[in-house]
Amino acid sequence: MLYNNLFQIVVLITLLVIVCPILGYYIFSIFSKEENSIKNINKYWHPLFIFSKIELLIYKICKVDKLQNMDWKKYLFSVLIFNFFGFVLLFILQMIQKWLPLNPQNLGNVPIDLAFNTAVSFVTNTNWQNYAGETTMSYLVQMVGLTVQNFLSAGTGIVVVIALIRGIANKESNLLGNFWVDITRSVVYILIPLSIVISILLISQGVVQTLQPYQNIETIEGVNQTIPLGPAASQVAIKMVGTNGGGYFNANSSHPFENPTPFSNFIEMFSLLLIPMALPFTFGRFVGSKKQGRTLFFTMFGLLLIGFIIMLFSENYLHPILQQSGIMEGKETRFGIVNSVFFANITTAVSCGAVNCAHSSLTPISGLILMLNMMLGEIVFGGVGAGLYGMLIFVLLTVFISGLMVGRTPEYLGKKIESKEIKMAILAVIIPNMVILIFTALALCVPSAYSQVSSGGPHSFSEILYAFTSSAANNGSAFAGLNGNTPFFNIFLGLSMIIGRFGVIIPVLIIAGSLSNKKIIPKSLGTFRTDTPLFAFILIAVILIIGALTYFPALSLGPILEHLLMKSGIIF
Amino acid sequence: MKANIIVSLKVLLAFTVLLGIIYPLAITGFAQLFFPYEANGSIIKINNKPTGSELLGQNFQSDSLFWGRPSFSNYNPLKSGASNFSVNSNSIAILQKKQADRLKMKINNKSNDLLYYSASGLDPHISYHSAMIQADRIAKVRNMDIKEVYKIINKHNEKKQFLFLGEERINVLLLNLDLIKIENEKSK
Known part of the structure; x- marks a missing residue:
């Protein structure tokens, strides 16, 4: 089946x-x-x-x-x-x-x-x-x-x-x-x-x-719709x-x-x-090399597939209390489990944010993958354009880190990567992350904001974390139990969207201007190759390490805790 | 700078006309010409009176009709949306038990769509299995032969689209309309 x-x-x-x-x-x-x-x-x-x-x-x-x-x-x-x-x-x-x-x-x-x-x-x-x-x-x-x-x-x-x-x-x-x-x-x-x-x-x-x-119509049973x-x-x-x-x-x-x-x-x-x-x-x-493009494609594709597989397992896991797996809560009959899970995965990975199931009602580990997709910076294909420029930022960081490890000047496609580019790349990574964590913490401290959650236990924290993640990453999907239509959320989610969008676009265009002025150094034997599976692997490692280091504490208070409680049979 | 500001305003207005007026109106015109039924909400008319949209579920409560999935908005089309409850919340556990009792069904892994809220609150479908477990009740209340009920259910079972997309499903409104039609023909 x-x-x-x-x-x-x-x-x-x-x-x-x-x-x-x-x-x-x-x-x-x-x-x-x-x-x-x-x-x-x-x-x-x-x-x-x-x-x-x-x-x-x-x-x-x-x-x-x-x-x-x-x-x-x-x-x-x-x-x-x-x-x-x-x-x-x-x-x-x-x-x-x-x-x-x-x-x-x-x-x-x-x-x-x-x-x-x-x-x-x-x-x-x-x-x-x-x-x-x-x-x-x-x-x-x-x-x-x-x-x-x-x-x-x-x-x-x-x-x-x-x-x-x-x-x-x-x-x-x-x-x-x-x-x-x-x-x-x-x-x-x-x-x-x-x-x-x-x-x-x-x-x-x-x-x-x-x-x-x-x-206006009257139904079979005489109710107005x-x-x-x-x-x-x-x-x-x-x-x-x-x-x-x-x-x-x-x-x-x-x-x-x-x-x-x-x-x-x-x-x-x-x-x-x-x-x-x-x-x-x-x-x-x-850039005159189809292989460079393909390397990025497969890097993104790999991350997408990992997320999908984890989610499939999570959704088909036998729920200890409800004693069922593939729970249809928040899903539509015509789509079923696979279509709902795949849609949820790609819509968060690709920064779309359209939903065909209720993300809030997926199992905790699925919810974690959705948040992680956005927290990594929407680079798993990511939004139209935004995904690729986000990914290129990570490529620059990876080239830089690899350069440091072997002790030579980092370069990408013949362009030297110097302090200005790296400073801007770091900014583009840090700005959205900062917004997510600081605004989430702020919302937890403001009673009029925290009281807008609709569930109990760790899930209430997840609702707020998801909201700021989704807005700063310019995704737009939601754990929609949260009532966001209050002055606090309207303003702070709005700010987080502006900073998350232009806090990346500005550094990206500065990098573009700076790289554009440089000359292209011809390839040599010592050039660090950026079109190999090895590079894709290091790139994935850098992305996951940055994401995990930044968000592990927050995620463990939300979906990870919820998963552990679920496994020990505690509901809230 | 100043030149760019003026160009900016002009381009925005040009696109507003192109994308906000011409594009949607052109699509609307095309839709009304070639797909008038679909574009206007797939409204089903019985004796020229609209009784619902083929695509939107209704809140069937009567024992003599097939029931659809629980809806967080009681099938109010102006309040589409899900419960957004966590699967680990008490509310879900209570809902599951309430629905299972109402349907007199055993909790197993065969199909569970009737036990939980849908995503839109307007899901028009239930699974084949969910229709079959209601057959007994329908047959009793309507005084029908259960085989006849099975026959109607089987008739309405929609296969996967193009044989591989989505899930097998049954449209509850169409099923109920057929049920009523057959009853009416009998009484004539």
Whole structure:
């Protein structure tokens, strides 16, 4: 039975392994310097012809200077200002939705602290949700506010990693590219076409897409039900492709209107992994060595698989008190155990945060893997773009540590790694970690915050730890027993999302600028090779050691303690 | 700097129009044209009166109908969501016992979906096994031959999608509607 169910996961991964190198090459050709990199795109018979017209139209209307090439400071400034305006627009839209059209349920304006939290959440690609979509957001805010930021935050992730890769590949140049061109191309050529295809597939399975008001019906037994509707499919598609994860409805991808069939679940898992799995191949193309890309891919893949296997065992473990295994609490019948566990693993590994089961109701060790996936820095494929730049930070650290061990100047792909890069890399690792631990400790000390947990025992601690982990890692999934819609959590989770996002993007772009200026030292016999299984192994070791050292104490107070109590038959 | 700020505002507005208005409306138009049933919530109409969505569960309480899974929101579609209880909480242990008593079922490892809350609170399905253990009750209350009940259950058992995706399952609303239909035809 189990093997039978695992077959669908094997099919999914096989498909991805076939498609991702191709998509990786396509993404490379979109951002590489050569003119006409996507051949014939301006010919009318090309499938993407219309998109090339849209691209040019955007440049024309917005008077974008296509030829401008930015150094890291200009690039960073553009990223920040663009995200800031995105935040302001979304913030305002929510607070005036009552007076705007397309609000058939007459939903009121969103309170200021919740609007702040939600705006930050969608701009930073976190999509933590302290609200229930069906009773809080009008159709207009869902479309014009949230859907737009779903696209733009994913685009931001892609362009930042592209800038970093260009920095690594450049030869003594300080130019990283043009942010406006990059963001336009990432949205128009990658995100929109994929979203269109996926929304249509999802609609065919039963995901709703309409502007009609909610429908009242009377059930067989004469009870009234109000059925929420809305333009969901168009948003669900980009929520998966862009690894955003913010559900249209409160129950997210476990809601039958967001994920109605096993096939829609398959599509959602596929689209969630698609771009993050393709980007290592893009990287390989840029630096002129496919093997470098493949090494990163397999490193990430290894970590993903380890987590999945541990979770499978944990979920199939006979619960000592309930005397059952494969407990269906918080899971949907149509998906079953394997689909729920795999979805939970990839959605935390890939920084998506869409959920098709209640993470809080998984066994303690499964919960631990989910938290660890995020605590490692969302580098197991990670969010669109964000995962790869996070991983490259760890690569620099690994190269540096290995260099220290053998006593030679560390270098990566011909670039010397010096004190500036390492300082920034350390910052990028430490900043999110600090936020998670300090804010969790703070929440435990504030009675009005701690009282928002809904369970007892170590699980109550896990709820808070999970919340700050998820927000600082820009994931967005939750141990949702916690009531986060209070001023404390709205503000502090919001801050933790901002710091977790830009506390990494800023050092990454500084590194990009610094590496970009360096010359490339030719390979020699003494060069430390970064495309071997040995390197992948050291890289995994460094990642796990940093993660374990930072989080073992916190995790032992939460999921580990809960597991030990469960084994000795104690419930709370 | 200043030029970049102006470009930034313009690009944001252009994308807001493209991604926030044109894209969702185009998809909506396509959906309404080609998938009107699915895009509008898969609403089932009996005698032209909407009786529910094929995809959303209902809170069946009557002994003469098949019961769905426990729902933390009592199948209120405006309050979708899970209990988020830990599997090691008292609440879950109590729920398991309560459900097992109500269904008069032995706690074993065959299927346990009827014992616990679903993730969405709106799960329209139960497992095949969970339908079969209710057959006895249905047959007694409705005064039907149990073989006939089995027959209806078997008819509604959905295989895995494309034979390998997801789980075998039974849509409780469709099953109950069929049950009522057969009863009505008999009384005619």
